[in-house]
Amino acid sequence: MKTMSDGLEHFLSSLKDAQVSRRSVLGGGAALAAAGVLGWPAAARAGAFDGQTVVFTSWGGSYQDAEKAAYCEPFAKKTGATVLQDGPMNNAKFRTMVEGGSPDWDVVDVTIEFLYNGVESGLFEKLDRSKIHTDRLKPEFVHDYGMGCIAWSYNIGFNTNLIPKGKHPTSWADVFDLKKFPGQRLMRDRVAPQLEIGLMADGVEPAKVYEVLATEEGIKRAFGKLDSIRDNVVWWETNSQSQQLLADGEVSCGTILNGRVYDAAKKGAPIDLDWGQNIQSVDYLVIPKGAKNLGPAHGLIDEMTVAENQAKLANMIAYSPTNPDAFASIDKEIAPWLSTKPENAAKGFVINAEFWRERLDELAQRWSEWKLS
């Protein structure tokens, strides 16, 4: 079924390309006019970026593989551009690269708190909306400096060999309970969302997390709670590490993304997740300030908005689309893994990007010092 719909998609897209390119032969002006009338951005022309390269940076592993298959390859095929993959993405590295002038990256997958925070420090190019089908996305995913590509969540993941399903941790307080659940803990080496998680583990209600975090005592409390299990924590930097550590039983439970649990479980790893107190987030595609290949960069972002592409990605790694039309083509067995499924969403909350907009720089610095101490 899937291959058939892929074939159909290719057939349709080749038809569209042929149509536009025939017009472009008639003259640039006509092609532009046609693009305007049909609602096609000029970037979608066949061979429009022949010989150009664009460097796409994301979070590595199975997610980037899915993005490569879902957006980069169709884009390369349509426009003749070469898409080079790099990563994993690193907030600090992104910042250093932009501040140093000419960044190596052209299109980057960033999380919502970094988008909000980075806009403040001018890290991104403002997107040219005439080159992107913003109307395909739900309005909440359209931003001046980034286009939402997936919705996902941080979850409590566990190794089913070490902790049987049904007796597994269902809250962050459980995860921090070293007596109740043996084994090492898995945590992300990043201040967001670990401070939120620390507070919830210390008994703060999800609804009150950001209220408490707004105070210095709240931040100290979060760090203090993390300190209490520190000797038993294995930190992950890349999402692939989180999968590997949990699948190998190096850790018994901890922080991991929903799509990564799905991916590892699908490949036969003994891991599962709980939706209790999940933290929902969104990834955006952005262009670093000073990037040189603006044309193909916008083209690649536009390719992401296509419903079929988003459905393909969701079917590979269980992250929710931002184009509502994509839901129709998502496999039935994927649905329970999506963070946007109402039952799942109800068990958690959305990360407060407004909080991180102002505090990310300062708290990230504090985090790296805490890690060394």
Add this chain to the structure above:
Amino acid sequence: MTGGEELSAAGRGAVWWHRLRALICVLVGLYLVAPLVIVLIISFSSAPFLSFPPPGLSLQWYDNLFGNPVWLRSLITSIEILVPTSILATLLGTAAAYGLARSRLPAAAAIQGFLMAPVVVPVIITAAGIFGFFRHIGLNGTLPGLILAHTVLTVPYVVATVGAALSVVDARLEDAARTLGASPLVCFRRITLPLILPAVLSGLLFAMVTSFDELIVSLFISTPRVRPVTVQMWSNIRGDVDPTIAAIATLLFGFSLLALLADHLARRRSAGGAR
């Protein structure tokens, strides 16, 4: 050794020490070599994990390596760097070693020390410095930049090996040839070069291996557009580890082994010639 009761306490101790030492040597030998052999075996594994022993054998990871444009591209980049680097380093290094050996420069020791400095200074410092400098002059992420940086790191090896060989070549041979009317160039080509050729080759081989294996400087100054294979390997190790990395590791290992063998042959031939 004769066995038994007649042995003195010292003798018995010596036997034990001998056996213990043999055991230690075997263990240390395993410690040094076994990891490489294990990686080699895993690269032929049929399982998608880095498990040992592998459940079966296959060539799928080599397929993956040579079928994947990213790995292929990075391999080609590495070769594009190592060929000019090793030639350049050999030329510059041999010339410098020859100059040092035959001239009576007042500061010869200091110059030699300077030429060896890239090996003494921690590579992380060299890497950071070159990165900062290259960013200013626009050589960052370019092939010429990588070649220059690698040449800096490999010249000392050539200077050291060729210098050592020159120190045993009798300068009077050249003097004799020169009094017979040979020009310095002819002298070098006809007399000195044949004598130091094994060392020059050895330096060339070592420069090739060093450039091929270089990671730290490349990590700083390469970009996704120009990326040698070690940097690609590094970023994969930190992300998804599958036996493809074992395959690329085996390839690097095989290259080193081949170079070592070539070096051994060159040296043996020269030793035979000297006798």
Add this chain to the structure above:
Amino acid sequence: MQGSLKPGGYGLLVLPACALLLVFFAYPVFWLLLRSISEPHWGFANFQVLYERSIYLKVLLNTVVISLLVTLCCAVIGYPLAYTMAHGGPRVRRLLTFVVLVPFWTSILVRTFAWMVILQRQGLINDLLLWLGLTERPLALVYNRTGVLIGMTQILLPFMIFPLYSVMLRIDRSCSWAAATLGAPPLRNFLRIYLPLSLPGLMTGGTLVFIVSLGYFITPALLGGQRDIMIAQLIEQQISNFGNWGLAGALSLVLLAGTALCLALVRRFVGGQAPWGRR
């Protein structure tokens, strides 16, 4: 004589290599070190930060401790091997030289990767320990200090073995044999006679291992845990994650000064030139 070169003329041959190193090595390193006092503004603020913030001092201490431990491990493991190499038969010597040279020529990244594979929770060592019943649960052998020590010792062992070997080759064993026939117990014999004679090799090898360890990056980065960060990793982090060239310059200066100090010490006590290079 046509086209002849005076001895001074040969000196010109040194120029190209020196010029290359001046422009692409000496200047960049100098530029980096200068950042330590020029950024963010002129002064010693970066060194003050290093001195005042306990986390940086901790990393420096960590670096020294790990380097010392690696040196010790190399000495203990390398000594018997070098001894056998120096005093064994020609076949044993050839075999051992090969065994030491092969990993020596192999990339550090490859060797470190091999250790990642072997030491992981489901790796060969843990499988072996479990099978032998020596442990009930897999041990944490990697992503901590144990992993760093195991990996670095293996990688740096040749730096210890070769200097030791070359010194031991020159030790005349007839005097220790003479002592043995006079009835000196072998241990005392060894401690009184052989060990002091081999000391220069031990010192040279030890300093080499120690110096190279100080600036190590790849192995601790891949095999170490978050709390075993060494100075080279901190330099990399400061540059690529924080763009803090000032602090990176200061850390580099400290590392370089430490390296130079060790070198001067070994020159002073052992004399002669340390056998540089990977061979």
